[in-house]
Amino acid sequence: MSILREHVSAIATLPGRAPSEETMTPRVQVSREIPDIVVRRLPLYARALRDLSARGIPSVSSESLAEAIGVTAAQIRRDLSYFGRFGKQGKGYDTQFLGETIAGFLKIDRQWDVALVGYGNLGRAITHYRGLIPSSFTISAIFDRKAAEYQEHAPGIPVHSDEHIESEVARLGIRIGIIAVPAGAAQEVTDKLTAGGVLAMLNYAPVVLRVPGHVTVREIDPISAMQSMTFYLPD
Amino acid sequence: MSILREHVSAIATLPGRAPSEETMTPRVQVSREIPDIVVRRLPLYARALRDLSARGIPSVSSESLAEAIGVTAAQIRRDLSYFGRFGKQGKGYDTQFLGETIAGFLKIDRQWDVALVGYGNLGRAITHYRGLIPSSFTISAIFDRKAAEYQEHAPGIPVHSDEHIESEVARLGIRIGIIAVPAGAAQEVTDKLTAGGVLAMLNYAPVVLRVPGHVTVREIDPISAMQSMTFYLPD
DNA sequence: CCATGTGAATGTTTTCACAGCT
């Protein structure tokens, strides 16, 4: 039950960084160390299992779950084995139970407040994306250099200017930030979020963010993704 | 080293698929032997080198390039070694030359037409994102189930209905698609793009797309990214 | 039987460390 989060090293470039060991408190450690790459697959499992469960399918084998997700069955079994034993031999996994269990590990069985910084085109698209809420996240504060200008547009969410990032984030106890500002402003904004106590950041800006070791960063970089695909295109 | 955590881990099955070997044309290309994970880092190198070059810095060591990007120097040297020998011992790399060379490998030294499918909030944000063009991509055709409704909004780019995806994409010779439709429509749209000759797709829908082996897919999945970060948060 | 969970094997990616060139 008590899967204590354990942190692995991390990624430098591509897909984000998990919190690094050095700054972690070496607390009572119940579980084996879970590779970040496994942690990054858990949301896919959770999603597939929720879907199956919603479709009234009570159990599923690693084989057919793998088929649905596009990974191998062995990988699913191995990944799950980091957390415990959830299957029944000859039967498979209980979709609802496993789905909820994984959601618990991910801590997405609750709602998280999120601070969004940058209310331009991208920030607005994120705000209006209704898929956020069912996935456990609520944008509770928006920040923009030109707060006054955008105030009216935000749907019931207060828009503050950048100077209030630290104080507001701290006041609300927000742990998650989304960075949707231009590259040049990203590091500054990151520092303010960190100062306010944010521990996880989704970064849309095409820059490498410098963060303390206990902060997790994941990069969303569609441009890099596209540029790496053209490599495979014929001339 | 700084607070920036350096260590790298791989991302195997998570964030997209390179074209599979079986269906690749075994041409003269270097590409077959180059790990996809290396290819996915090249855009970061290209970006950093372009910036350095623009700032008038004529040469750079793997050490300081690494520091700027947030990877290790050894990794940069190893990655580059897949393509050739570009450095001068005792000196480093010529920023402009190496930047242009990598851009050449990635084929981002030219402009690519892109088909965008889905013109909702997300699609519009993508369309208005001006960072696309300098990065080599031009949205040349937009498709939406409700084409007529949105026609007026698109800035000089024709908006077609979904039935015309195959024919238009084929007519314009478009090789790259962006999928910005709801999950339920993603596979259908993908099939139409594939039928029209698209070979690379950026997928924003939270679904596993089934594509022929010669098609590259990269997933953009901010929700999964956020959900994998909450794992590391304290309760 | 069927399908899990896991040691062992294999494959991949990163890092070390240094010979060799400028």
Next chain:
DNA sequence: AGCTGTGAAAACATTCACATGG
């Protein structure tokens, strides 16, 4: 003296294959 490029080693990740249990 400084820094690349690369064999060799280490670390990491995936897959195989099967003993085990419902």
